[in-house]
Amino acid sequence: MSFTSSSVGSGGRTVRRVFEFGRTYVVRPKGKHQATVVWLHGLGDNGSSWSQLLETLPLPNIKWICPTAPTQPIKVFGGFPSTAWFDVGEFSEDAPDDIEGLDASAAHVANLLSTEPDDIKLGVGGFSMGAATALYSATCFTLRKYGNGNPYPCNLSAVVGLSGWLPCSKTLSKKLEEVDDAPRRAASLPLLLCHGKGDDVVPYKFGEKSSQALSSTGYQNVAFKAYNGLGHYTVPEEMDEVCAWLSSKLGLEGTSS
Numbered sequence: 001m002s003f004t005s006s007s008v009g010s011g012g013r014t015v016r017r018v019f020e021f022g023r024t025y026v027v028r029p030k031g032k033h034q035a036t037v038v039w040l041h042g043l044g045d046n047g048s049s050w051s052q053l054l055e056t057l058p059l060p061n062i063k064w065i066c067p068t069a070p071t072q073p074i075k076v077f078g079g080f081p082s083t084a085w086f087d088v089g090e091f092s093e094d095a096p097d098d099i100e101g102l103d104a105s106a107a108h109v110a111n112l113l114s115t116e117p118d119d120i121k122l123g124v125g126g127f128s129m130g131a132a133t134a135l136y137s138a139t140c141f142t143l144r145k146y147g148n149g150n151p152y153p154c155n156l157s158a159v160v161g162l163s164g165w166l167p168c169s170k171t172l173s174k175k176l177e178e179v180d181d182a183p184r185r186a187a188s189l190p191l192l193l194c195h196g197k198g199d200d201v202v203p204y205k206f207g208e209k210s211s212q213a214l215s216s217t218g219y220q221n222v223a224f225k226a227y228n229g230l231g232h233y234t235v236p237e238e239m240d241e242v243c244a245w246l247s248s249k250l251g252l253e254g255t256s257s
Helices: 046-054 099-113 128-143 169-177 182-188 202-216 236-249
Strands: 002-008 014-020 026-028 035-040 062-066 071-073 082-083 121-129 158-162 191-196 222-227
Touching: 014 071, 014 099, 026 046, 026 169, 035 046, 035 099, 035 128, 046 062, 099 121, 099 128, 121 128, 128 158, 128 169, 128 182, 128 191, 158 236, 169 182, 169 202, 191 202, 191 236, 202 222, 222 236
Parallel strands: 035 062, 035 121, 121 158, 158 191, 191 222
Antiparallel strands: 002 014, 026 062, 071 082
């Protein structure tokens, strides 16, 4: 599936970016289907690696959808192409956000969730850049629109971000004030953020500040978990936390051992 968006380039010319998303991997529920979660991989990865891990989790009532990001030139790699949900110029708090890329990826996630049955709870989660896209999707749900103003169609019940950060955090408070029902949705949406204190790719402070930014703008159901010595990867202890949290927040009937 592809998404096309346009922006005005130098000289007033319209530059069209086409986002060709890769293969989507699906892990079917082993028990009664109660929830569907789209899980987003990190920079340079694909949906397959995470689908293999998620299949091993004791969450028989969740259907996992693991898409693969488009391959696109990445500024932080000197323009070298990589699978990525959006472009990254630098890993810093002041780096500009690629709203166009974020919107396209958030729309892809929403599209994957839009065909799920009405009685199924919906969630989105991810690792690193995938976590950033998941958190961006959370803000789109709260605001009921993407950054480009188009309506956001999904009702999210849970959002998970591992080793990631919150895009557009500096403008979030103002945007929430402009949408009448946004504070209620922000207050009720459960979010879990986990981050390793030894992360040398996305610094721990990014995760910590993202959690604080969400809490300070009215997201009242934010859990932040820190892991001593954990680098830019996941460990069983962290995934156990994710399983317990999802079971609780999604009201799942039970877990398998």
